Amino acid sequence: MALRALTGIKPTGEPHVGNWLGAIKPALALAASYETFYFIADYHALNAVYDAEALRKHTFSIAATYLAFGLDPERSVFYRQSEIPEVFELAWILACFTGKGLMNRAHSYKDSIAKNTEAGKDPDFNINMGLYTYPILMAADILMFSANVVPVGADQKQHVEFARDIAERINHNYKAELFTLPEPRIEEQVKTIVGLDGRKMSKSYDNTIPLFLDEKPLQKRINQIVTNSQEPAEPKDPDQSHIFSLHRLLLSDAEAQALRTKYQAGGMGWGQAKKEYFESLNALLKAPREEYRRLMADPAGLQSILAKGRDRARATASEFLHRIRTTIGIR
């Protein structure tokens, strides 16, 4: 039987080039060799998104994004977390086996505490229980579907390790191989993708290249990539150029080497470099852009894709939950 890979996508805001190359593309590539589960972690987003319209919109937009980049909903199981009630029941069960101290050690929670303390505020200021117990719900997402491999960003590695710890603890208690122990899988290749200003591409720095802009605004955005003041004729150091850093992510090794040589030879102005990057990027985004727009214009169609995924996911989840309940003596 094929190993299972599962990942959750938090619906928070407009997807950009960094999300695509750093997360979406590597996650979707796993469908070739794993049985894959992808879901929209809408209840995870709730600990920060308190605007109903925004949450709804982001959920549809991220679902359409994955489909536009080739997620095949027949081959993969694709669903919304909130539509699988079994996951939330499992989250409670896991909570009963999770040390409070384990949650205290979560990096994201500790960061929030540290920020509050630094600002002279109460350490728990603005920290809701959704944030605190976030790793337990995430463990339920993973363990419910017996995932072997969980592709995540480096910041989520600890959460997958928590899921493993909790699973081991329960397996040990009932002397049963109930839960599969998941492995995190971190995409090392594209660790940090730079934004327009050379810092990590991130919404919070306002330096992103959104994926689904029209051609003109996309070109405009690319023109905002920060460069030095070298003249067009001068040879350029590709390793010092944010344009090159971004462009090479779209190229094969041989193509990247050819572009490198072009920068070094001189005669390649920044305007030309941006134009070439725009052309490469636009060629790759053209078809997904159209597909994204088509999907976003048809919310009922999108919902029906997610409903099929929900039914498949629930079939697995309800059967497994039955086994879990039997094992723990609830039933």
Ligand code: TRP
């Ligand atoms: N916490 C993940 C993030 O912020 C999203 C997520 C929720 C997830 N549940 C998951 C990822 C289960 C992998 C597996 O990106």
